[in-house]
Amino acid sequence: MGIDLRGPIALLFPGQGVQRPGMGRKIHDRYPAARAVFERAEEVLGMPVRRLCFEGPEEELNRTDILQPCVMTCCWAAYEVWRESYGMEKVKVMAGHSLGEFTALAASGAISWETALLLVKERGEIMSRAARERPGAMIAIVGLEQTAVEEILADAGKLGKLFLANRNADVQFVLSGEVPAVKEAERLALAAGARRALILTIPLAAHSPLMAKAGAAFKKVIDRLSITVPAFPILANATGNPIRTASALRGELTNHLLRPVDWMRTMLSIQRMQVKTVVELGPGRVLASLAAKHIPGVDTWNAEELFIDFADTPREVPA
Secondary structure: OOOOOOOOEEEEEOOOOOOOOOOOHHHHHHOHHHHHHHHHHHHHHOOOHHHHHHHOOHHHHOOHHHHHHHHHHHHHHHHHHHHHHOOOOOEEEEEEOOOHHHHHHHHOOOOOHHHHHHHHHHHHHHHHHHHHHOOOEEEEEEOOOHHHHHHHHHHHHHHOOEEEEEEEEOOEEEEEEOHHHHHHHHHHHHHOOOOEEEEOOOOOOOOOHHHHHHHHHHHHHHHOOOOOOOOOOEEOOOOOOEEOOHHHHHHHHHOOOOOOEEHHHHHHHHHHOOOOEEEEOOOOOHHHHHHHHHOOOOEEEEHHHHHHHOOOOOOOOOO
């Protein structure tokens, strides 16, 4: 099954925002390894993961405390099919976007995937409480250079606290902050000619100092977490630098909810490491598409392409 992929390979895991009813169903129905993951996730979480992932409803699936373990389950199911189908010989590095960093943590062997599943469930619950106690908002801005986004950040910040939460690409940013400031950022971005300015369905200011209380609660969770040396380097969300030790991983996770995600640096690191193939293991191909646009010459795949669309293609035998 499958095709021959050029190494070295980077495995990428998506985060919040990729959820949709129906996610993971095709892989679940085709592969026993994926079905076993969904069954185990329901045992560990005490949650109807398959019903939520496959049927929704969308309003329930979009809840922070539900979507996080559900998205991770889909990612882990894809990862298990990857291991069974392609193995780990060509894998050089792993990375995950925000929530996806915890899947990368488990895939690298630093913690068990069941531990990671409970960890993201608790993370989702902490973030849900933060949304109730201190509501905020996030806005994605596409099509403006960083200098223009920084001007919007300064001007809209006059109406409330506002921060840069994500730099996903050279013209893709997410701002996070208080609702009046986020709404003003939307107006300013559209006036400046942004291709897209979308307020996200996330009722909190993630990856910003406004998450200080939630960050303190999550730090207590990380402090009691047992972490071992990862078998593969994980690219840090904040810096894009490879993390190779348990202590560095703990430091990365301690401030996870407060620091911005600089995915552009992650892509630059992948390029410097001379990765030839990027594989996104999870719903959709958001990260694979970003890699295709910003890493010259890299091959990009997502789980559905590899395991459904091309599953029956005879694998090429390297010369």
